[in-house]
Amino acid sequence: MKKKAIRYAMLFDLRKCIGCHACAVACKSENNVPLGVWRSWVKKVEKGQYPNSKEFFLPLVCNNCEKPICVTVCPVWASIRRPDGIVYIDPHRCIGCRYCMAACPYGVRYINPLKKIAEKCYWCHHRVDAGLKPACVMACPTDAIIFGDLEDPESEVAKSVTKNAVQVIKPEIGTAPHTFYIGLDIAAVEAKQERER
Amino acid sequence: MKTGITLVASAAAGMGATQIPDMKKNSSAVSRTSLKTLRAIPTSCEQCPAGCGLIAYLNGERLVQLLGNPSHPNNQGGICAKGIAGLNLVNDPERLLFPLKRIGPRGGGQWSKITWDEAYSILSRRIEQMMSKGNLNEFIIDKGREDPLLERFITALGTAPVLDRLSLKNLNRDTAFVSMIESPYLIEDVGKSRTILNFGANPYANHDYFIGFARRLVHSRVEKGARLITFDVRMSETAAKSDAWYPLKAGTDAIVALSMARVIVEKGLADQEFMKKNTNSPLPVLKDHLSQYTLQKAAMVSGLRAEDIERLAVEFATQKPSVALFGGGVTDHIHGSQNARCIALLNWLIGNLEQEGGLFFPRFIEKSQPRAPWQKSSGPKPDQIKATLDLQKLGNRIDTYFAYLSNPAYDDLDCRSTVKLLKNEKKVPFLVAMDTHLTETAFLADMVLPAATYLESWGLKSAPSLEGVPILNLRQPVVSLLSTAEVLRLPGFEVGKLIEPVFRPKGEAKEIGNLCLELARRIGDRVSKSLPFKDTQDYIAQEVLTFPALKSQGGLKILKREGMWFSPQKDSRHSAAKYSSRRKNKVKIYAEAWRQKGLSPWPEYHPLRKPEEETEDEFILTTFKSSLSSKGTSNSKWAREILHENRLWMNREIAKELGIQNGDKVQVSSSVGTLIIRVLTTSRIHPKSLAIAEGFGHNAIGKIAKAERFSSSDQDTRLLWWEKEGPGVNPNEIIERKTDSIGGGLGSKDTLVRVKKL
Missing domain, CATH: 3.40.50.740 (Rossmann fold)
Structure with a gap:
């Protein structure tokens, strides 16, 4: 039997997220992300009236979309979607024109203040290619982040996606994100990013 | 055209894997640039007392990443942001490196x-x-x-x-538990509970067994459908992820617990056998004592609804296994030790001792001269x-x-x-x-x-185990690895040193152990006799020999390889006879020792002050710790970038009444001082409480802690972007020095403050 192609996916189980920022800090450390920009971060959103208040924790990374707009618009073919679904920026090709940043509906791209090229989360492909999990998955203290091959029915991520109701951010844009969430709240997605204090 | 580009790019991205890689949480890592496998050294974390297992990854001589140790039974590979930010602590360009x-x-x-x-x-x-x-x-x-x-x-x-800061933190809790069960603390087996009542603890951000505990709590909630109910003046991370949050008036947790106890006793839901056999207070006597704590009274004092308290009490006593846990919100008060006893009472009423999903005595690894855990420490010293x-x-x-x-x-x-x-x-x-x-x-x-950081020094500690299997944690240096040339130049060079990696703290930093040894040597006989070690490593090597079971399994060698060691006993929780024998000692709900000292022997509620003394414009100031703040992260760029400024949490409705808007500057004053701080209006706090996060407002330590941009060997320090927002304020400046007269611990959450808009 022919082996199916690999399609990586990431799943955030928001029921398990405790808003501890371990993923964000692990990412900074793994990818040497400078201050002021983020590949992975946690958005904390407050909702409701006292005493029926609520707080949501929403960890965000690149969605590594099936139909990435950023790849379509890149004038120098620096943004590439690998066959396994990881959307990757070739640092040697990127000219830092910010077209992709303007095109990305999720605002996950940034210009590296030191290298002046576009960067974003690419699910730590250097780790994934070596058979390891991305740094944020490794760090997550409550195993709220699951990563794996969606095409492999035995993988944890495929099982979880089939078993639970999963959501993606802004499905209406038609980019088909491959970062899934369990228990995503639309209000948390739409809310403005507030700083934690 | 497109496929061609994709293929080229894939090769460039270093991917050529046709096989699906096996992706378990394992302890290896690759360099991001050279794709070389990194050297992995297991050690343990000391950013907080939890003692999680760590794996330090070294790229050549440089420490590049810290992640959880997947085989550590407590944290099971999980790690918090503070743990990873330990990297900033050792590599900090502003570190103190010379005397x-x-x-x-x-x-x-x-x-x-x-x-x-x-x-x-x-x-x-x-x-x-x-x-x-x-x-x-x-x-x-x-x-x-x-x-x-x-x-x-x-x-x-x-x-x-001696001023022992670590033991001071939990003094009220320790005194309360010792008065009841002679062990300064117990371990809550939350991973197997069905109903969890949480009074003022925030295990999702800050706890004595932080990651291991939070993991188990999340697991039992999400996978097993346990209910977590949180009582807190502030919506903590734990409250936000609880099934229900009940905001109550600060310092009134005890009366809520007592009225719950009354409901449990009056409805006949208490574990009668346990109460009779294992406690010194038969139910009828206890019932008499509890009769004063009616639901109406508790509701009036705490601001909760009577029906909620009653419903939760019934749920707690019937949906077993259940456990009531408490934290700083209960113990950091002038009546902290009494408060703790009141919450503990709920556990005794349902027979919660050495029960799955309930409370357990902490297990430690036995030394060759066996000492029971409750004798291990000399116990809490309320007069310290x-x-x-x-x-x-x-x-x-x-x-x-x-x-x-x-x-x-x-x-x-x-x-x-x-x-x-x-x-x-x-x-x-x-x-x-x-x-x-x-x-x-x-x-x-x-x-x-x-001082050498915890990543540059040796340590050996029996961590409180959450699974009941005693663990011995080794802390070994992972910074800075000396090159072969540097090893050859060492004064006491031996050939053996070329085989094993040799580490040296950065600069001239020294371990406290080595300082003590050298001082002892200089002072002479009287002191040096009790410190007969060459250095800290020598001390650890000799200390390992005192654990006979470990010695027979390979001693220090296995510890260095694994970073920790389990006791060979499989399930010490139930098999260890000494713990069951311990159970025969009755739980002292009525503390005779306290009566002899002229204190109230029953678990009682004491208000912070009489209701008639309360005034309208006063708030109770409470402090909290975020998941990113600890001493080790105060100058950490990654931690500070996420959280660099603290604000005064104020209930939105109250702020509206006072004409204060989000971000306004106010003056907060207590009897000892005043602070100028910006307000955060929020729906996540009780109207009569104000909250300020701890760990901010430094005027020393480093420029990152002070929110100042500067040039250094680390290019990130020039990118520091929160200069305008500033470093926040230090709430300790206005908190009164009050202590619990019984427990001896600090009453840091009892300060009354007034707020004035500027």
């Missing part, structure tokens, strides 16, 4: 570098002088962290008074010194004040007064600070010594 001596006036910030030899002789001369005069009680040791060699050194000296300022009250004359990883000028309640005392050269003639950074206290010191 310094003050020139110019105290607190003037003028230093000159000295050698360690000079530092040793200054210290040993002072100690010898005190010894010869027989006034060693003027040598004050203020320790922010435990260290076995420092402990031995203090014991050998004899009379030196609580703050630097207390020394004055006790009439202690100070000759030399030695602060090790302790920062009283910042951490003490009412710290402005502490600074005043430490500045006074007559009252504190010689102040020595040993720390990783130039802290507020070190800034006032006469001599500053660079």
Whole structure:
């Protein structure tokens, strides 16, 4: 039997997220992300009236979309979607024109203040290619982040996606994100990013 | 066209894997640029007392990543942001790396570098002088962290008074538990509970067993459908992820628990057999005592609804296994130890001792001379010194004040007064600070010594195990690896050193253990006899020999390879006879010892003050710790980037009444001082409470902690972007120094404040 192609996916189980920022800090450390920009971060959103208040924790990374707009618009073919679904920026090709940043509906791209090229989360492909999990998955203290091959029915991520109701951010844009969430709240997605204090 | 590009790019991205890689959480890592496998060294974390297992990844000689140890039974591979940010602590360009001596006036910030030899002789001369005069009680040791060699050194000296910051934190809880079950604490088996009542604890952000505990709590909630109910004045991370949050008036947790206890007893839901056999208070007597705590009274005092309290009490007693846990919100009050007893009572009523999903005695690894865990520590000392300022009250004359990883000028309640005392050269003639950074206290010191971080030193600790299997954690240095050339140049070079990696703390930093050993050597016989070790590594090697089971399995070798070691007993939770025999000792709900001291022997509720004394415009100030704040992260760029400024949490409705808007500057004043701070209006706090996060508003330590941009060897420090927002404020400046008269712990969450809009 022919082996199916690999399609990586990431799943955030928001029921398990405790808003501890371990993923964000692990990412900074793994990818040497400078201050002021983020590949992975946690958005904390407050909702409701006292005493029926609520707080949501929403960890965000690149969605590594099936139909990435950023790849379509890149004038120098620096943004590439690998066959396994990881959307990757070739640092040697990127000219830092910010077209992709303007095109990305999720605002996950940034210009590296030191290298002046576009960067974003690419699910730590250097780790994934070596058979390891991305740094944020490794760090997550409550195993709220699951990563794996969606095409492999035995993988944890495929099982979880089939078993639970999963959501993606802004499905209406038609980019088909491959970062899934369990228990995503639309209000948390739409809310403005507030700083934690 | 497109496929062609994709293929080229895939090769460029270093992917050529056709097979699906096996993706377990395992302990290996690759370099991001060279794709080489990194050297992995297991060790354990010391950012907080939880002692999680760590794996340190080294790229060549450089430490590049810290992640959880997947085979550690407590954290099981999980790690918190603080743990990862430990990297910032060792690599900090502003770290203190050389011994310094003050020139110019105290607190003037003028230093000159000295050698360690000079530092040793200054210290040993002072100690010898005190010894010869027989006034060693003027040598004050203020320790922010435990260290076995420092402990031995203090014991050998004899009379030196000690400020133990670590034990002070849980003093009220420890006193309460010792009065009931003779163990200073118990472990809540939340991973197997169905109903969890959480009174004022925040295990999702800050807890004694942080990651391991939060993991189990999340697991039982999400996978097993357990219910977690949180009572807290503030919506903590835990409250936000609970099934229900009940905001109550600050300091009233005890009366809620007591009225729940009353419901459980009156409805006949208590575990009658346990109460009869295992406690000293038969139900009818207890019922009499509890009769004063009616639902109506509890509802009136706490502001909760009577029907909610009743429903939760029934749920707690019927949906078993259940457990009631508590944290700083309950114990950090002037009646903290009584509060803790009231919550604990709920657990006894449903027979919650050595029960799955309930409470367990902590398990430790046995040494060759077996000592039971409750004898391990000498128990809580309610009369211990609580703050630097207390020394004055006790009439202690100070000759030399030695602060090790302790920062009283910042951490003490009412710290402005502490600074005043430490500045006074007559009252504190010689102040020595040993720390990783130039802290507020070190800034006032006469001599500053660079301390090695936990990633550069040796340690051996039996961590409180959450699974009941005792664990022994090894902490081994992972920074900085010496190159072969550097090893060859070492003074005491041996060929064996070329095979094993050799580490040296950065700069001239030293482990406290090595400092104690050298001082002991210089002071001479009396002290050096009890410290017969070459260095800290030698001490660990000898300490390992005292665990017979470990010795037979490979000793230090296996510890170094795995980073920790389990006891061979499989399930010590139920098999260990001593714990069942312990159960025969009755739980003292009625504390006879307390009655003899003239204290109330029953678990009771005491209000902070009488209701008629309360005024409309006063708030109760509470403090909290975020998941990113600890001493080790105060100058960490990654932690500070996420959280660099604290604000005054105020209920939105109240703010509207006072005409205060989000972000407005206000003046908060208590009886000891005032603070200027911006307001965060939120729906996540009780109207009568205000909250400020701890760990902000530093005026020393480093430029990152002070939110200042600067140039250094780390290019990130030039990118610091939160200069405008500032470093926040230190709430300790306005918190009154109150203590629980019974437990001895601090009542840091009882300060009344007024707010004025500026």
